Amino acid sequence: MAPSNLEQDIARLIVESLQLEVDPAAIDPDAPLFRTGLGLDSIDALELALAISRRYGIELRADDEQNGKIFASLRALAGYIGTHQK
Amino acid sequence: MTCDASTADDLAVLLAERDAEALLFRRAGASLTAAHFLRDVQRVAAGLPEADHCLNLCQDRYAFTVALAAAALRGQVSLLSSDRSAASLAGLNGRFERVIAVSEAPAADIPLRHHVLALPHDPVAGTPPNPLIPADRLVAIVFTSGSTGTPVGYRKTWGAITERSRAAGLRFGMLAAAPAGVVGTVPPQHMYGFETTILLPLHAMAASWSGPAFYPIDIRDALLAMPAPRVLVTTPLQIRALLDNGMALPPLQAVISATAPLDPVLAAAAEQHWAAPVLEIFGATEVGSIASRRTVAGPAWTTYDGIRLLQAGTEQVLIAAPHAEPHPLADRVEALSPVEFRLLGRNADMVKLGGRRASLGGLNAILLSLPGVEDGVFIAPDDLDQRPGARLLVFAVAPGLSADDILSALRERIEPVFLPRRVIRLGALPRNEAGKIPRAALLDLLAPDAGPR
Numbered sequence: 302m303a304p305s306n307l308e309q310d311i312a313r314l315i316v317e318s319l320q321l322e323v324d325p326a327a328i329d330p331d332a333p334l335f336r337t338g339l340g341l342d343s344i345d346a347l348e349l350a351l352a353i354s355r356r357y358g359i360e361l362r363a364d365d366e367q368n369g370k371i372f373a374s375l376r377a378l379a380g381y382i383g384t385h386q387k
Numbered sequence: 388m389t390c391d392a393s394t395a396d397d398l399a400v401l402l403a404e405r406d407a408e409a410l411l412f413r414r415a416g417a418s419l420t421a422a423h424f425l426r427d428v429q430r431v432a433a434g435l436p437e438a439d440h441c442l443n444l445c446q447d448r449y450a451f452t453v454a455l456a457a458a459a460l461r462g463q464v465s466l467l468s469s470d471r472s473a474a475s476l477a478g479l480n481g482r483f484e485r486v487i488a489v490s491e492a493p494a495a496d497i498p499l500r501h502h503v504l505a506l507p508h509d510p511v512a513g514t515p516p517n518p519l520i521p522a523d524r525l526v527a528i529v530f531t532s533g534s535t536g537t538p539v540g541y542r543k544t545w546g547a548i549t550e551r552s553r554a555a556g557l558r559f560g561m562l563a564a565a566p567a568g569v570v571g572t573v574p575p576q577h578m579y580g581f582e583t584t585i586l587l588p589l590h591a592m593a594a595s596w597s598g599p600a601f602y603p604i605d606i607r608d609a610l611l612a613m614p615a616p617r618v619l620v621t622t623p624l625q626i627r628a629l630l631d632n633g634m635a636l637p638p639l640q641a642v643i644s645a646t647a648p649l650d651p652v653l654a655a656a657a658e659q660h661w662a663a664p665v666l667e668i669f670g671a672t673e674v675g676s677i678a679s680r681r682t683v684a685g686p687a688w689t690t691y692d693g694i695r696l697l698q699a700g701t702e703q704v705l706i707a708a709p710h711a712e713p714h715p716l717a718d719r720v721e722a723l724s725p726v727e728f729r730l731l732g733r734n735a736d737m738v739k740l741g742g743r744r745a746s747l748g749g750l751n752a753i754l755l756s757l758p759g760v761e762d763g764v765f766i767a768p769d770d771l772d773q774r775p776g777a778r779l780l781v782f783a784v785a786p787g788l789s790a791d792d793i794l795s796a797l798r799e800r801i802e803p804v805f806l807p808r809r810v811i812r813l814g815a816l817p818r819n820e821a822g823k824i825p826r827a828a829l830l831d832l833l834a835p836d837a838g839p840r
Contacts, residue, residue: 319808320808320809321808322790322808322809322810336803337798340794340798340803340806341803342741342803342804342806343601343741344624344740344741344776344804346601347601347602347624347625347628347776348628348776350602350603350628351603351628351631351632354603354632360602360603360604360634361602361604362602362604362605363599363600363601363602363605364415364598364599364605
């Protein structure tokens with residue numbers, strides 16, 4: 302499945318906010334963002350949450366049962382942001 | 388409240404003298420009092436399986452504290468490790484006798500005998516007795532994650548940790564007249580989170596938020612749930628995130644920071660924004676928290692009550708504290724008096740990121756051990772101590788490997804926070820005649836866009 306516009310937008314946000322040395326278009330929308338895949342960690346999670354808050358007005362929560370799923374992949378993150386965007 | 392937690396028999400109480408209904412912990416929808424705690428400790432202690440060591444994996448701070456106290460009463464040594472990877476947990480099993488793991492919820496990936504705590508939170512009738520624990524009893528081993536693989540454990544006796552948290556409570560003005568509502572953002576298995584969010588409620592006049600608090604909105608909601616005066620116990624990274632995010636917080640009595648140096652500019656901005664003092668704790672897993680300062684007031688640190696600096700030779704400073712052997716300090720400091728010191732700059736080989744410490748030399752050895760890497764070096768950016776979230780760089784000579792290959796190989800061997808944010812591949816490293824790599828020569832090679840965000 303080709304990445305959606307929102308997925309592409311979020312991929313650019315991830316790369317810019319975390320200063321990653323990867324091409325946003327090269328991020329596999331179904332690959333994990335944390336540990337394996339892009340290999341992000343908790344410092345990145347905080348940074349990314351700030352960027353998401355600025356861009357989409359959504360505040361992520363640590364006690365959200367869904368948190369693991371939200372950050373599971375670019376596609377999952379885009380799905381969450383798509384349904385919660387103000 | 389008794390002023391000295393130790394008695395003549397060298398026993399220390401589990402809980403400093405409190406009313407039965409005194410709040411110790413709070414989580415969404417529940418206030419956990421001294422009576423709840425003493426009752427739950429008794430019940431959990433009775434149900435713990437036979438063991439010598441108890442790996443405490445609880446994320447909920449109340450559950451963590453009950454498990455810690457129950458293990459101490461049973462004579463089991465609590466193992467505290469921030470690294471939850473299955474490999475690391477299995478490693479502990481090999482190094483320690485009769486280990487069990489405890490947590491507040493079932494978990495699938497624990498390669499150890501696992502006990503799930505039963506904490507029913509039913510109403511309490513009466514107050515169970517406040518147990519006494521021998522001051523010299525070993526109650527916890529706290530692990531630091533070195534860069535070289537095997538975690539190093541530091542042993543904590545009950546007397547040493549109770550004295551220290553009592554001293555910290557005094558330092559931060561946690562007085563009986565107004566118990567502090569503490570919200571901590573650091574895990575209880577990390578020495579700083581352990582001393583502040585777990586031990587302060589036991590031995591100082593403080594109550595601690597039990598649930599998670601990581602993102603700005605979590606921190607705000609947790610603070611709102613806690614009674615005033617509120618104290619936020621956090622890191623430079625989260626202070627910056629809160630200021631950037633602009634989330635409005637309830638009034639704070641103080642902000643406490645540790646795990647990485649706090650830039651005085653950030654501290655000043657935080658003081659202005661929250662109209663509260665920003666205090667830094669100085670500590671290390673091996674000696675615990677030993678001193679504090681108000682960051683904007685200058686570079687001098689004042690030791691906690693009862694802690695003194697012993698000069699041993701010209702460079703070496705030892706820390707003397709109640710119920711603990713004098714221990715050398717890893718950081719280079721200048722003693723200004725027996726109770727005051729200032730830091731003499733970072734040891735060039737040591738980096739501290741995300742509350743973890745690693746040796747660049749150790750990281751370099753791992754880099755050089757990778758198949759296909761002919762030469763290479765980890766570099767800490769100049770602003771590492773000023774910029775929360777800063778990461779290391781790697782320069783490598785590895786003709787057959789991509790930057791991704793190198794990163795993937797490092798990922799299997801080092802902790803995520805120490806992974807380089809950039810891997811710069813070179814034909815050769817600019818070594819000088821002595822074979823050393825001048826840092827400046829490498830940093831000059833970076834594109835101009837490598838500056839701070």
